[in-house]
Amino acid sequence: MDLHDYDDIAENYDLYTNSMFGNNSKLGDSATINFHLELAKKYGHGDILDIACGTGLTAIPLAKNNFSVTAIDISQPMINKLNEKAKSENIKINSVCSNMCDFKLKQNFSFAFIARAGFMHLLTNEDQKNSLKNIHDHLLPKGILSLNTFYPHHEVLSRSMKSDIEDYSLRVEYSNCKGNIEKIYNSNAYDPETQIMTGQWKFEEYQNGEIINSRVRPLKIRMSFKYEMINLLELTGFRIIDVYGNYGFDPAKYPGWLVWIVEKV
Numbered sequence: 001m002d003l004h005d006y007d008d009i010a011e012n013y014d015l016y017t018n019s020m021f022g023n024n025s026k027l028g029d030s031a032t033i034n035f036h037l038e039l040a041k042k043y044g045h046g047d048i049l050d051i052a053c054g055t056g057l058t059a060i061p062l063a064k065n066n067f068s069v070t071a072i073d074i075s076q077p078m079i080n081k082l083n084e085k086a087k088s089e090n091i092k093i094n095s096v097c098s099n100m101c102d103f104k105l106k107q108n109f110s111f112a113f114i115a116r117a118g119f120m121h122l123l124t125n126e127d128q129k130n131s132l133k134n135i136h137d138h139l140l141p142k143g144i145l146s147l148n149t150f151y152p153h154h155e156v157l158s159r160s161m162k163s164d165i166e167d168y169s170l171r172v173e174y175s176n177c178k179g180n181i182e183k184i185y186n187s188n189a190y191d192p193e194t195q196i197m198t199g200q201w202k203f204e205e206y207q208n209g210e211i212i213n214s215r216v217r218p219l220k221i222r223m224s225f226k227y228e229m230i231n232l233l234e235l236t237g238f239r240i241i242d243v244y245g246n247y248g249f250d251p252a253k254y255p256g257w258l259v260w261i262v263e264k265v
Helices: 007-021 029-043 059-064 076-088 125-137 154-161 226-235
Strands: 048-051 069-073 094-097 109-114 139-151 169-175 181-191 196-207 210-222 238-244 256-264
Touching: 007 029, 007 076, 007 169, 007 181, 029 059, 029 109, 029 139, 048 059, 059 069, 059 076, 069 076, 076 094, 125 139, 125 226, 154 181, 226 238, 226 256
Parallel strands: 048 069, 048 109, 069 094, 109 139
Antiparallel strands: 139 256, 169 181, 181 196, 196 210, 238 256
16 A cells, blocks of 8 residues: 555645645645646646546646546545545536556546656556556647656665665654644655665654654655656657746756656657
């Protein structure tokens, strides 16, 4: 199981991710939403596909702006939370619990996107290819795909190669849905052969200064390097239009993020 398979993650996901990214004007929630709204205005003349949608950070604002949105995620708890939020706001989103490698939908889309780290949860080159080919099949002619990968920092990878999976560091402290303080610690170990970063996330919940709950959840992501991604996108039928370094449309630079905007050819 992965971090996002758990109910306790889904119910607090919006709270702790907002705390992690804070008010970052280029990577925070507002920046993520505004970036995809801008792309939707430019490319979303047909239906829009939100892949690895989580609890609906981007899907719900798009639907509120009168875009026709289909949202898919491999995690049923995340989909449940999305549906709950959509119902409370009386908006319509077609939500599907499915793997991005092999989902099958009846309609095609003018714009599809995988926000934040969704694509990096694919741990093999084969899964990455299958996912991109599947998305390609679901796009209209000249349809647009946006996805994000890291621009891996070699010093960080080197340190992670020497790390112990039990060496935790504090990632964030926030108030969970129960109003209790929760501290999240994480640890990482990197395997250069597979390019997989294996992590453990430890959640400690406090009440009146005392720990009342502690749990550990696993998380793996695959690091893909810039020219590896260029070749992979071209191999799966895409033409690169732009590559940004964040959700503020800044140019990409090492190290950091790579936000790819590609067109179906």
